[in-house]
Amino acid sequence: MPYYYGFDWTYLVLVLPCIILSMWASSRVNSTFNKYSKQFSSRRITGAQAAQRVLAANGVSGVRIERINGSLTDHFDPRTNVIRLSDSVHDSTSVAAIGVACHEAGHAVQYAVNYAPIKLRSAIIPITNFGSKLAMPLILIGILLSALGSLSYTLVYLGIAAFGLSLVFQLVTLPVEFNASRRAMEAIDQSGLLTPQEQQGARKTLSAAAMTYVAATAVALAQLLRLIVLFGGRRRRD
Numbered sequence: 001m002p003y004y005y006g007f008d009w010t011y012l013v014l015v016l017p018c019i020i021l022s023m024w025a026s027s028r029v030n031s032t033f034n035k036y037s038k039q040f041s042s043r044r045i046t047g048a049q050a051a052q053r054v055l056a057a058n059g060v061s062g063v064r065i066e067r068i069n070g071s072l073t074d075h076f077d078p079r080t081n082v083i084r085l086s087d088s089v090h091d092s093t094s095v096a097a098i099g100v101a102c103h104e105a106g107h108a109v110q111y112a113v114n115y116a117p118i119k120l121r122s123a124i125i126p127i128t129n130f131g132s133k134l135a136m137p138l139i140l141i142g143i144l145l146s147a148l149g150s151l152s153y154t155l156v157y158l159g160i161a162a163f164g165l166s167l168v169f170q171l172v173t174l175p176v177e178f179n180a181s182r183r184a185m186e187a188i189d190q191s192g193l194l195t196p197q198e199q200q201g202a203r204k205t206l207s208a209a210a211m212t213y214v215a216a217t218a219v220a221l222a223q224l225l226r227l228i229v230l231f232g233g234r235r236r237r238d
Contacts, residue, residue, distance in 0.1 A: 010226045010229050010230055011226065014222040014223075014225050014226045014229070015219070015222045015223055015226055017222075018215065018218040018219040018221075018222040019219060021215045021218055021219075022212070022215035022216060022218070022219050024215075025208075025211040025212045025214070025215040026212055026215075028208045028211060029072070029205075029208040029209050029211070029212055030072070032096075032204055032205050032208040033072060033088075033096045033100075033205055033208070035096075035201075036094060036095050036096035036099075036201035036202070036204065036205050037088065037092065037094045037096045037097065038094065039094060039095050039096070039198065039201050040093045040094050040095070041093050041094070041095055041098060041193070041194055041195075041198055042195060042198065043192075043193065043194075044093045045093060045098065045193055046090065046091050046092060046093055046097070047085050047089040047090055047091070047092055047093075047097035047098055047100065047101035048065050048067075048085055048090050048091065048101065050097075050098040050101045050102050050105075050188075050193050051065055051083055051085065051101040051102060051104060051105040052065060052105075053187070053191055053193065054101075054102050054105035054106065054109070054183075054184065054187040054191070055105050055108060055109070057187055057190070057191055058109045058112065058113075058187070059112075060108055060109055060112040062081055063081050063082070063083060063105075063108045064080075064081065064082045064083070065082070065083045065085060065090075066082055066083070066084050066085070067084070067085060067086075067087065067090040067091075068084040068085065068086055068087075069086070069087060070086050070087065071086055071087065071088045072086060072088070072100075073086045074086050074089055074100050074101070074103075074104050075104060075107075076104045076105075076107035076108050076111075078107075078111050078122065081108075083101075083104045083105060083107075083108055084104075085100075085101055085104065089101050095194055095198045095199075095201035095202045095205070096201060096202065096205045098188065098193055098194060098202055099184060099185075099188070099201070099202030099203070099205045099206050100205065100206075100209075102183075102184035102185075102187055102188055102193070102202075103180050103181055103184040103206055103209070104180075105184065105187070106179070106180035106181065106182075106183035106184045106187070107176075107180050109183055110176065110179065110180060110183070115176075115179065117172055117175045117176045117179070118176045120172055121169065121172045121173060121176055124165070124168065124169060124172065125169070127165060128165040128166055128168065128169040131161075131162035131163065131164075131165035131166065132162070132163065132165065132166045134159070134162045135159045135160070135162040135163035135166075136159065136163075137159070138155050138156070138158050138159030138162060139155070139156050139159035139160065139163075139227070139231060140159075141155055142154070142155030142156035142157075142158075142159060142231075143156065143231075156231050159227075160224070160227045160228060160231065163223070163224055163227060164224050166220050166224075167217070167220040167221055167224050169220075170213070170216055170217040170220045170221075171217060173213055173216075173217075174213055174214070174217060177209075177210055177213045178210060181206040181207075181209075181210060184202075184206065185199065185202065185203055185206070188202060
């Protein structure tokens with residue numbers, strides 16, 4: 001019973017709770033980062049310096065560290081071999097900044113050691129981007145061409161399958177992000193970048209960030225299930 005008096009209950013039941021989870025996760029990562037941005041490391045190491053030490057400890061060379069505008073815009077670009085740290089991380093000595101910087105350095109280490117999930121994620125990005133853009137047009141064209149019979153259902157199912165690629169991307173992203181955080185915390189501990197008490201703040205910051213990826217996966221799964229409920233059984237109902 002997807003619709004009731006013109007209202008789409010599949011959205012309310014499947015998608016909306018996941019969107020609320022995503023909003024909560026986004027709010028939590030911001031509040032956690034802001035909280036531990038006010039707790040400064042006793043060693044006064046900046047985020048950029050911490051990232052460089054993680055790279056050196058893992059024998060990774062040739063990776064540049066640059067500043068980028070914004071807040072929480074930190075990322076590693078494998079195409080240019082550059083770690084870009086935001087204004088709130090690059091020169092900050094807070095435990096939150098060190099945690100985030102070491103996480104991004106963890107991604108650089110993943111590429112250096114040929115960590116399989118991150119290689120897989122990079123390989124499927126073009127396919128998943130193409131599939132996500134093609135999904136809804138295929139479904140809509142299939143519905144409009146429903147008078148043609150089997151062809152229309154084929155287009156609808158192809159559209160659902162194309163959308164499913166976005167879920168595949170999110171599922172592959174999860175181990176990549178969790179592994180980068182694990183590498184970050186191990187490097188922080190082994191290199192003595194933060195005291196045990198300070199490590200708690202870095203760990204909570206990275207855990208909050210990880211929840212945003214979990215929430216994104218939940219949203220992708222819910223949207224895929226909604227498409228299946230709405231259109232997957234249309235042929236049988238017709």
